[in-house]
Amino acid sequence: MKKLLPYLLVSPYLLHVAVFVAFPVVFSVVLTFHSWNIISPMQYVGLANYERLFNDRLFWQAIWNTLRFLMVHIPLQILLALMLAELLNRTVRGASFFRAAFFLPVIVSGVVVTILWQQLLSFNSGIINRMLTAISLPRVAWLDDPAVAMYSIAVMATWKNVGLYVILFLVGLQSVPEQYYEAADMEGATSWQKFRFITLPIINPTIFTVVVLSTISGFSLFIEPYIMTEGGPMNTTLSAVMYIYKQAFQYYHMGYSATLGFCFALIILFVVVIQKRYVEQEV
């Protein structure tokens, strides 16, 4: 009895893990070797799904789209968050108001934010294009130009999430003792030198956290293109997650979709490991 009690106590958690984590993982790995459309029984197909994946140009385009998104989104996110945090860290009047204002989009539903931005970016009636016209600049097809659309989405996603990272950076900045800056003042450092040689190295761990968090959240890009562009124009905003979703719930290729998901998870893992290596060398 004594030996059983601990197991009894953790059993709800174990049950949860079994049902919602372990089973889906195992099941989806099993699925990658099958063809299944939910209605008919599963059919074992060996490595056919993997073979198809390597020849699926659309999947690799979706991966490339996602990477293009990340390449704009992550640097922009970090730069903007760091700048805003720096500003808020000084005793600005109404700092708590701005802090709340930047954080608001984070907690508002992604669907709402996306619809809002869809209107802002609309080619004919969007405020942004109207402002461009007002200063006699040409209008931009923010969501319809294949060369632009993904970057518009990257900017929008940055706007939505930046508040979270501002908070993280603020915590980081506030952990730097004021005396470091005073010592640097005595040594003759400029504001930029203080930032470059003192702030940045000290908040490096926070930067790493933000890079990893925004990489992971960026890889799961879905709502924005799904609502605004449906992956278009010419599949240039089709994100990896969106493609996996389509394979599963539009075409009912459950086995293939699981294969894509599995492969995509490996790619994410690979990227994060590289980031970790790089940043750990820095510290």
Place this chain on the structure above:
Amino acid sequence: MAEVLLKHISKAYAGGPTVIRDISIDVKDREFVVLVGPSGCGKSTLLRMIAGLEDITNGDLLLDGQRINDRAPKDRDIAMVFQNYALYPHMTVYENMAFGLKLRNMPKDEIRQRVTRAAQILEIESLLDRKPKDMSGGQRQRVAIGRAIVRNPKVFLFDEPLSNLDAKLRGQTRIELQKLHRDLQATMIYVTHDQVEAMTLGDRIVVLRNGDVMQHDTPLALYNQPANRFVAGFIGSPPMNFLPGRIVADGTALRFESAGGAVSIRLNGSVHQQALAAYAGRAVELGIRAEHLTDQPMNRQRSYFSPEQLIVFDAVERMGSETLAYFILEGQRFVARLSGDSTVDTSVGVSTFWDIDKAHFFDADTEQTIR
């Protein structure tokens, strides 16, 4: 040459009360001046105004005759050692010391030379590749001083640099700081709340209290001729004994009588007679240091006083070199410094002898020394 002159300096933090009131201090070239006072009296504020880290609300700050109130900290040619050292945690000792020189675009060779030289002076050559977190408090403290030395500034400022060290290390470092001051021939302004540090380090000491200068003089002058009751009580260890009372004139006889009546001291023939004659009938406070209270009869020629009532010590501390014996008189805590081989003990009555010529009398209202 580096002379620092503070002329009628005041400071009020935005929206706060005045924390420094009209202070004037002159620091001579190559002098070691210590600002000492209880915590919160404004020492750091004063030092930070000299450094340029705080604005000066009123008054003039002169360095070698030039007003530098509005000069940026880096243009003042002043270096500061912070209380918690403020070493950059991500830089090695070498980088910490070289940082300011690099910012000034000094050639690499000269930087190396200067850092090496400072490291030699401070005996931290073996630590140059370490990061601050891998060093002891005493080592960090040396690095912080090293960072100041490499710049070869006109004036060094220290804000309680020893307060994070243990007692033994503090004693050693005091001696090394003295030596450093001699070797560098630099002007130094040093802040501490510890009167022992002040006494041992300062050429001159400025005693501060609540933003006012209480006295500005050499260590021995502060000790032997305190200007007021505050300085008398602050400087010296163990602290001076105090006894409130009044001056009574009875014909030609002049006496000090304690408030409780247990002590009546004849002042005729003492060095105080003349000054205290004017205080007849007024409240004063007697101050006498532990070493001027003994259990041995004194030289008869000196003016001394021995209370009829025997003293019963309630605690005796034997230090070997001296014995501190504590007692309470009229509700006041007293301590006597007796010889190391004294055999006094608690709960036995002892005759005491008070060297009245060495005692001080303070005006009870103004707390100023009566001279």
